[in-house]
Amino acid sequence: MDYLQAMRPEQLLHTRPEGLYSPAGDFFIDPVRPVKRALITHGHSDHARAGHESVLATRQTLDIMKLRYGEGFASTGQTIGYGQQIAIGEARVSFHPAGHVLGSAQIAVEAGGIRIVASGDYKRHADTTVTPFEAVPCDVFITEATFGLPVFRHPDAAREIDRLLASLAAFPERTHLVGAYALGKAQRLIRLLRERGYEKPIFIHGALEKLCAYYEGQGVDLGPLEPATLGKGGKGDFAGEIVVGPPSAFADRWARRFADPVSSFASGWMRIRQRAKQRGVELPLIISDHGDWDELTQTISDTGAGEVWVTHGREEALVRWCEINGIAARPLHLVGYEDEGD
Numbered sequence: 001m002d003y004l005q006a007m008r009p010e011q012l013l014h015t016r017p018e019g020l021y022s023p024a025g026d027f028f029i030d031p032v033r034p035v036k037r038a039l040i041t042h043g044h045s046d047h048a049r050a051g052h053e054s055v056l057a058t059r060q061t062l063d064i065m066k067l068r069y070g071e072g073f074a075s076t077g078q079t080i081g082y083g084q085q086i087a088i089g090e091a092r093v094s095f096h097p098a099g100h101v102l103g104s105a106q107i108a109v110e111a112g113g114i115r116i117v118a119s120g121d122y123k124r125h126a127d128t129t130v131t132p133f134e135a136v137p138c139d140v141f142i143t144e145a146t147f148g149l150p151v152f153r154h155p156d157a158a159r160e161i162d163r164l165l166a167s168l169a170a171f172p173e174r175t176h177l178v179g180a181y182a183l184g185k186a187q188r189l190i191r192l193l194r195e196r197g198y199e200k201p202i203f204i205h206g207a208l209e210k211l212c213a214y215y216e217g218q219g220v221d222l223g224p225l226e227p228a229t230l231g232k233g234g235k236g237d238f239a240g241e242i243v244v245g246p247p248s249a250f251a252d253r254w255a256r257r258f259a260d261p262v263s264s265f266a267s268g269w270m271r272i273r274q275r276a277k278q279r280g281v282e283l284p285l286i287i288s289d290h291g292d293w294d295e296l297t298q299t300i301s302d303t304g305a306g307e308v309w310v311t312h313g314r315e316e317a318l319v320r321w322c323e324i325n326g327i328a329a330r331p332l333h334l335v336g337y338e339d340e341g342d
Contacts, residue, residue, distance in 0.1 A: 007112030009140045009307060012091070015332055020118060020142075024111040025091035027056075029118050039093065041120025042104035043068065043183055056080055056088075058095060060103025060218065064183065067210050082131065098122040099133030100289055101184030102215060108136055116140040117303065123288065124295045125154060128195070129188050129220045133299075141305035142332070145313030146290040147268050154268060154292040160285045161192045167262060167283055168242065175238040175258035176283070179247040179265040182207050184289050186244055187215045189266050190222045192287075193242070203228035203238060205245030205254070268292070297321055 013022050019031035027037040034051035041047055041057075043064030048057075050069040055062065059079045066073060080086060082105065085094040095105040100121040107118045117138040124133045147154075168176055180186040186208050193202065201224040204212060209227070216222055228243045239259040247265065249255060255263075265281045268288025276284040291299065296318060300308055308329040310318045315331035322329030 007114055009114055009116060012111055012114050013109055013116050015334060022091055022109055025088035027088055029107055039107055041107060042101055047120060058103040058105050064103060067214060096136045097131040097134045099124060099130050102130055102218060106136060114139050118142040121290055123291045127188055129191050135299060135302035137304050139305060140307045141300060141303045142309045143296060145310050145315050145318045147292050148296055148314035148318040150293045152271055152292045153294055154288050155286055157192055157287045158196060160287050161196045164285060165196060171262060172240040174260045174262050176242045177255055177258060177261045177263055178244045179250050180244055182246045183211055185266055187212060187220060189244060194223045201226045203241055203243045205249050207246050
């Protein structure tokens with residue numbers, strides 16, 4: 001017990017090659033290789049990998065991992081609800097909404113009078129497909145920094161959807177192909193279209209079908225969806241329609257079969273014009289499932305953390321902002337996160 005009372009933050013959580021490790025609980029958070037016990041923040045593949053002996057996550061994250069990896073993605077899976085606290089070894093852990101994708105969570109770890117919150121990926125912009133983000137008071141906050149530069153200030157997502165609908169009205173003879181990541185972004189994009197009054201069927205790539213069906217089963221109304229399969233009349237089949245698919249599908253023959261397609265991509269990276277140009281994106285949509293600069297800095301302030309650890313992203317700028325504002329900060333330099341859901 002004396003050890004716990006004298007605990008420093010690095011003794012409660014520190015980096016190892018496998019990921020963030022807690023000696024007090026003998027577990028890892030979002031490990032990048034198979035471990036004995038893993039706590040998983042959300043279902044994106046750069047955070048949720050198969051092969052662990054034991055996985056603790058929200059019910060929705062466990063379900064998503066099962067959809068993506070099959071029944072045997074882990075030896076055992078244990079569910080934890082938002083706000084529920086459980087003891088693991090000498091540590092107490094609780095999960096809190098992250099607002100990133102369905103089931104996403106921040107993980108609070110406590111022992112020896114210290115609370116560290118590992119946020120995983122998070123956003124605070126409005127999104128009716130997820131449980132809204134919750135700021136959790138803590139001593140140390142571990143924040144992502146995917147868009148951790150002042151240039152990244154995401155616009156209202158509804159306004160971006162209006163741009164898509166305006167293009168559809170202006171070019172009714174063309175198919176609008178929208179690239180959106182299979183988990184989270186695609187469902188949010190579809191839901192936003194419905195909220196802006198688009199009632200026609202939306203056509204989806206086969207890679208989205210299971211996850212869209214799961215979102216529907218969790219109470220997220222996506223409206224009429226149909227498979228984006230060609231066969232009846234060739235390239236004229238989808239003129240004037242919206243087709244949503246994963247970005248990887250736009251690199252193969254599937255995307256070249258549609259009627260004079262308008263290439264679109266929904267991502268926070270579309271703020272950078274050169275990125276859109278490199279991808280050949282005609283209609284960039286700045287819609288992100290990660291916090292922008294203002295969200296990141298506001299969240300750090302809201303947690304009241306005296307120390308911030310910054311990971312997977314633009315670490316240096318956010319560390320500097322913390323230092324200017326009298327908050328101790330350092331980069332973690334974790335590897336293995338590719339920001340699947342940007």
